[in-house]
Amino acid sequence: MLLSIPELLTPEQTRQCRAALEQAAWVDGRDTAGHVAVQVKNNRQLPLDHPVAQHWGQAIVQALSTNPTFMSAALPQRILPPRFNRYEGGEAYGFHIDNAIFQAPNTTTRVRSDISTTVFFSDPDEYEGGELIIRDTYGEHSIKLPSGHAVVYPGTSLHRVTPVTRGVRYGSFFWTQSLVRDDGRRALLLEQDVAIQRLIQAGADPEVVAQLTGVYHNLLRMWSEL
Known part of the structure; x- marks a missing residue:
């Protein structure tokens, strides 16, 4: 990236x-x-x-x-x-x-x-x-x-x-x-984060935003190293 x-x-x-x-x-x-x-x-x-x-x-x-x-x-x-x-x-x-x-x-x-x-x-x-x-x-x-x-x-x-x-x-x-060692995974998380922010700005259904946000954090939980 x-x-x-x-x-x-x-x-x-x-x-x-x-x-x-x-x-x-x-x-x-x-x-x-x-x-x-x-x-x-x-x-x-x-x-x-x-x-x-x-x-x-x-x-x-x-x-x-x-x-x-x-x-x-x-x-x-x-x-x-x-x-x-x-x-x-x-x-x-x-x-x-x-x-x-x-x-x-x-x-x-x-x-x-x-x-x-x-x-x-x-x-x-x-x-x-x-x-x-x-x-x-x-x-x-x-x-x-x-x-x-x-x-x-x-x-x-x-x-x-x-x-x-x-x-x-x-x-x-x-x-x-x-927190995420792999560049490809970081790039995917960035794309998803940007998409979520655009949905929020566009007034998307809060339930849909919450669902996608949950996926983002679950991926981060899966891939992160602490």
């Missing part, structure tokens, strides 16, 4: 975050790459304990918790603290699949990366290249969204970031462990 979330952050939040990112001290992104990814990764990141990363990471998680599209699509159980990256001067990230399991910082908690999310903090006309390319059974999808918008996609996806040849591409990326 590939899903865009427009205006995850408000324009003012996006502006403030971008200003903070422009002033931050960045480190080599390869410092956090695995032994395979390090061969294709060429960008810069903020350290996990950087005040800017911690402050705006919390703001992103808070925005996600009140975003009905994300909550319905992801069914989040745990969200890793968002990380921040920067690409410029030809920097890129070749095709890779993210680690299946991450350890939450400063804890013994492990998080399965069912869902990947990227939040953009540069507008498309500010830089050349820098497209997020996601490959699935339907081919390759090129993603380049306005600042403050996010894209959600399966953590199992092969993906890359094309070289940034002009300007600077700022972004945030992170992973979510879902």
Whole structure:
């Protein structure tokens, strides 16, 4: 399931975050790459304990918790603290699949990366290249969204970031462990949830809505992992 979330952050939040990112001290992104990814990764990141990363990471998680599209699509159980990256001067990230399991910082908690999310903090006309390319059974999808918008996609996806040849591409990326591990099942639950909401808006028979809602929750009960 590939899903865009427009205006995850408000324009003012996006502006403030971008200003903070422009002033931050960045480190080599390869410092956090695995032994395979390090061969294709060429960008810069903020350290996990950087005040800017911690402050705006919390703001992103808070925005996600009140975003009905994300909550319905992801069914989040745990969200890793968002990380921040920067690409410029030809920097890129070749095709890779993210680690299946991450350890939450400063804890013994492990998080399965069912869902990947990227939040953009540069507008498309500010830089050349820098497209997020996601490959699935339907081919390759090129993603380049306005600042403050996010894209959600399966953590199992092969993906890359094309070289940034002009300007600077700022972004945030992170992973979510879902209550429902399987992407196909999450997609079916999202479709049913959307259909139920449309029926409610159309004034459908409450008994029919209740019946379909019951099916939704019984499927969620059957498929969820706690």
